[in-house]
Amino acid sequence: MSVYQNILTEKEFVDKDNLTYPFEERGLQFGDGIYEVIRVYKGKYYLIEEHLDRLFRSAAAVKINVPYNREELAHQLDELLKRNEIDKDAKVYLQITRGSAPREHAFPLNTPANLYAYVQDLPRKINLMKEGVTAISQPDVRWDWCYIKSLNLLPNVIAKQEAEEKGSFEAVLHKDGEVTECSSSNIYLVKDGSVYTHPAKKNILHGCVRMRVEHFCKEKSIPFVEEAFRIEDFQHADEVFLSSSTAEVMPIIKVDNQVIGTGKPGSITRVLQQSYERDADISEARSLFKAPSA
Structure with a gap:
């Protein structure tokens, strides 16, 4: 299964081999984050609006600030497919965590969320x-x-x-x-x-x-x-x-x-x-x- 080179982060698109987070990352240490898996058919998203609705509901439920508004995130996800020249059946994995900060159970103050998304081939079963x-x-x-x-x-x-x-x-x-x-x-x-x-x-x-x-x-x-x-x-x-x-x-x-x-x-x-x-x-x-x- 191919994992494509360009990965969307909260700041920019980066090569997958260059993506790093500090070891004190709340998703890693607490599971303090949310995610979505979005289906792609022939290079086009299926049920993208429903997935975005659920993503923002999940974020609100656990009090995570999504680093993009809905329209910006939808645009960035489209750009992810374009940059990787996706024209086949695939899936996009999108994850947002509360961010990277010294390990404490309480929410860290003034810490930006970590977001990344990547695309993989996914033939139909x-x-x-x-x-x-x-x-x-x-x-x-x-x-x-x-x-x-x-x-x-x-x-x-x-x-x-x-x-x-x-x-x-x-x-x-x-x-x-x-x-x-x-x-x-x-x-x-x-x-x-x-x-x-x-x-x-x-x-x-x-x-x-x-x-x-x-x-x-x-x-x-x-x-x-x-x-x-x-x-x-x-x-x-x-x-x-x-x-x-x-x-x-x-x-x-x-x-x-x-x-x-x-x-x-x-x-x-x-x-x-x-x-x-x-x-x-x-x-x-x-x-x-x-x-x-x-």
Whole structure:
């Protein structure tokens, strides 16, 4: 995966090999920062407004001053793609921390935030989206403010590693059996034609793609029910899928030892995948649903 040379910082664009921070950096020492991962298709951002909205909400929630206003930051992110001549599928990682200062728990005074963003290649996971993936379940031991997209991700990392070690794509998180979300995605259960997902409260991330899934459901007259379900409900589910900026709309065909429905991606998941492709303006050549060659 390519990491491109030009990285956006709070002051300028720099070569990635020349980027350094002091060792007393609050993101490193406290996880005192926020971030976004923004999808790029053929050199164009997808859901950029939604990501910027969430970034500034997160910053306000943890009292970090973003070093650019919204318009300036959007311009700089566009410039990041231009300087790296991005014309393919990619992702941009953007991080803002409270800055660099002597290590004290209380906020440092008059310390500017540290901001950087970089772009990496990210091809679509076409084969996984066609065939579906498996997941494991794990207790949700994260803090209560998961709506803030903060750098405090150690519980997510451990859950994802458990899934990786068991040959699965994701870890489904639950609190006493009530499903919240996954280690790096939102999750949905389909039953009798309705899509169920945990309400957008403070204990889950309000995913940008999640908002589009809700919109797609309304477009297709599919009931979208913000109602928590439980681990044992997987045995009765017709379909299960997840969503994120990097996985799009991804079918889950098995959780732990429980096969979901027929063990294949379901019809509602397919409808939502098609809606996503149209919304993201993904060309036919890169579509899940392109016609077979003659």
